[in-house]
Amino acid sequence: MDMSSREIRIPLDEVVAVLQDLNEFVVSLDRLGSRQASGTADEYTVGRFVADWDVARRLAHARRVISVVLDEQLSEEDNAEIDALCEQGHFYGADDAISPSADRSS
Secondary structure (H helix, E strand, O other): OOHHHOOOOOOHHHHHHHHHHHHHHHHHHHHHHHHHHHOOOOHHHHHHHHHHOOHHHHHHHHHHHHHHHHHHHOOHHHHHHHHHHHOOOOOOOOHHHOOOOOOOOO
């Protein structure tokens, strides 16, 4: 499937909600990283952020918003190809992705 020429429509209110969540995560994690670098935060602080801000559920919701739109607008074959690509990601806890210094540029 040539993904570069395909377009998907997502309702603006859903895009804005997802962008708001992602922006909160990016800014907050950047601030936490700066605090860790300066020694005023540790791994516990990051874990508390993830739990207190319900990061896992909110990211799962963002993934669902996109997945529902893809399911509605693409063929089963296209969706299967996208699913296969997503399964190739780097996942924490996987044998080859345990180290945070693993090369993620590819």
